[in-house]
Amino acid sequence: MQRTKLVTSADLTRQEVDFLMEEAEKLRGKTTQDLSGKICATLFLEPSTRTRLSFESAILRLGGKLINITDATQSSVKKGETLEDTIRVMEQYADLIVMRHPQAGAAERAAAVIQKPFINAGDGPNQHPTQALLDTYTIRREVGGVDGKIITFVGDLKYGRTVHSLLYLLALYKPEKIHFVSPPALRIPPLYTSILQKSGIPFQETQDLLPCLPETDILYMTRIQEERFEDPKEYRRLKGCYILTPALVEQGKNSMKILHPLPRIDEIEHGVDGMVQAAYFRQVENGVYMRMALLKELVKNSSV
Numbered sequence: 079m080q081r082t083k084l085v086t087s088a089d090l091t092r093q094e095v096d097f098l099m100e101e102a103e104k105l106r107g108k109t110t111q112d113l114s115g116k117i118c119a120t121l122f123l124e125p126s127t128r129t130r131l132s133f134e135s136a137i138l139r140l141g142g143k144l145i146n147i148t149d150a151t152q153s154s155v156k157k158g159e160t161l162e163d164t165i166r167v168m169e170q171y172a173d174l175i176v177m178r179h180p181q182a183g184a185a186e187r188a189a190a191v192i193q194k195p196f197i198n199a200g201d202g203p204n205q206h207p208t209q210a211l212l213d214t215y216t217i218r219r220e221v222g223g224v225d226g227k228i229i230t231f232v233g234d235l236k237y238g239r240t241v242h243s244l245l246y247l248l249a250l251y252k253p254e255k256i257h258f259v260s261p262p263a264l265r266i267p268p269l270y271t272s273i274l275q276k277s278g279i280p281f282q283e284t285q286d287l288l289p290c291l292p293e294t295d296i297l298y299m300t301r302i303q304e305e306r307f308e309d310p311k312e313y314r315r316l317k318g319c320y321i322l323t324p325a326l327v328e329q330g331k332n333s334m335k336i337l338h339p340l341p342r343i344d345e346i347e348h349g350v351d352g353m354v355q356a357a358y359f360r361q362v363e364n365g366v367y368m369r370m371a372l373l374k375e376l377v378k379n380s381s382v
């Protein structure tokens with residue numbers, strides 16, 4: 079693996095993903111000194127607790143030090159500074175930057191000007207490549223890998239960037255089939271189904287979750303992305319459209335595993351949490367090891 083930046087999961091290769099999953103496995107439960115002497119900046123210009131803390135935990139476990147901006151109102155962005163200038167300034171202070179930004183395409187702009195390692199931690203409804211990596215790693219740990227599996231995505235498939243990013247990685251493997259379950263207003267954009275078409279992966283779009291459950295291996299639940307809606311009435315109309323209950327989970331195989339990028343609002347009832355199918359908290363833990371693997375690799379490849 080040669081890269082020093084990760085902007086989109088679209089340009090990851092299967093070889094890179096397999097390599098990072100192996101590395102994450104080796105880093106489980108460990109602390110190392112791979113980032114010793116490095117100052118790492120987390121620049122989060124959109125609300126986030128878990129992704130930021132997951133990165134910060136990964137950085138500290140690798141022996142790195144942290145500086146951060148967690149609130150756009152604290153930064154010069156508020157004074158009208160361009161994103162490009164913010165990045166050029168931040169890289170004078172830090173040896174790598176992890177950025178979350180509310181606008182689609184912001185990560186690409188930042189990566190174009192930065193000389194140092196850079197990771198996109200989510201840019202608007204566009205991409206969230208480290209979530210895709212940790213989801214793929216979780217699928218491998220929970221059901222042995224993507225090949226031959228039936229994966230069902232449920233909820234806000236229009237704005238959910240974790241779904242968008244993960245589809246690029248699934249297309250590197252051979253899933254048997256993909257179901258997209260959403261209300262018509264939140265359908266998966268054609269840009270993403272075209273990735274599956276190109277890779278010859280069968281998929282179907284539906285509003286009905288129940289018929290998909292008996293054959294599903296991975297049930298990927300998502301939150302309705304309130305902050306992306308222009309009309310709050312439309313959000314209120316769609317909120318609560320899918321709620322996974324223990325009774326619904328019983329309609330699936332015992333071996334089915336439930337993933338969710340979190341935070342959850344109301345789409346998975348708390349009664350599901352204790353069921354063997356619930357894998358979402360293990361998914362959170364996997365994220366720390368996957369981010370450790372990625373950070374270690376990007377810094378190793380960097381000469382600046």
Ligand code: NCD
Nearest residue numbers: 128129209240301339340341
């Ligand atoms: C996701 C995100 O930020 O896109 N969460 C996360 O990365 N922990 C999913 C979401 O916010 O719904």
